[in-house]
Amino acid sequence: MTAPLTARSEADLLPREAYARLSGLEIMTEMVEGRLPAPAITGTLGFRVAEVAEGRVVFAGTPDFSVTNPMGTVHGGWYGALLDSCMACAVMTCLKAGTFYTTLEYKVNIIRPIPLGTEVFAIGKAHHAGRSTGVADGRMEDAEGRLYATGSTTCIVMKA
Numbered sequence: 001m002t003a004p005l006t007a008r009s010e011a012d013l014l015p016r017e018a019y020a021r022l023s024g025l026e027i028m029t030e031m032v033e034g035r036l037p038a039p040a041i042t043g044t045l046g047f048r049v050a051e052v053a054e055g056r057v058v059f060a061g062t063p064d065f066s067v068t069n070p071m072g073t074v075h076g077g078w079y080g081a082l083l084d085s086c087m088a089c090a091v092m093t094c095l096k097a098g099t100f101y102t103t104l105e106y107k108v109n110i111i112r113p114i115p116l117g118t119e120v121f122a123i124g125k126a127h128h129a130g131r132s133t134g135v136a137d138g139r140m141e142d143a144e145g146r147l148y149a150t151g152s153t154t155c156i157v158m159k160a
Helices: 016-020 024-032 040-045 076-092
Strands: 047-053 056-061 099-110 120-129 133-142 147-159
Touching: 024 047, 024 076, 024 099, 040 047, 040 076, 047 076, 056 076, 076 099, 076 120, 076 133, 076 147
Parallel strands: none
Antiparallel strands: 047 056, 056 120, 099 147, 120 133, 133 147
16 A cells, blocks of 8 residues: 555544564654655645665755745745754664654744745755764755755653
């Protein structure tokens, strides 16, 4: 059975006990391959998991008018949500079965505005995933490699 593209309710989410038997990389791989639904926020904000490897996750998204601020440019929160997702999920790919994470803090530096309709890629790379914390950074660029934003995060790692 194919999972819904994005979670529509709590019932679509992976049950907490599944974290005891699947690694973070296995969970993220199931998402990118369509066997588990992506988090609801990806549907709400118009981005998706594009690539997964241990310590590296790429999200892709194309901002449209629904994510603009009062001036009609892409809201900083969209940059933040996309970078937070790729960086924290990069940490997740390093976690063993029986653990999960949440973002403790993150920072985003917006370099330039993303033109509406431009597909961008948020690339997260984990640098540490230990017993209690994970650290990653990220960059947001277009297909030509033009840089739009960078970020860094610290995640808290917990037992499932």
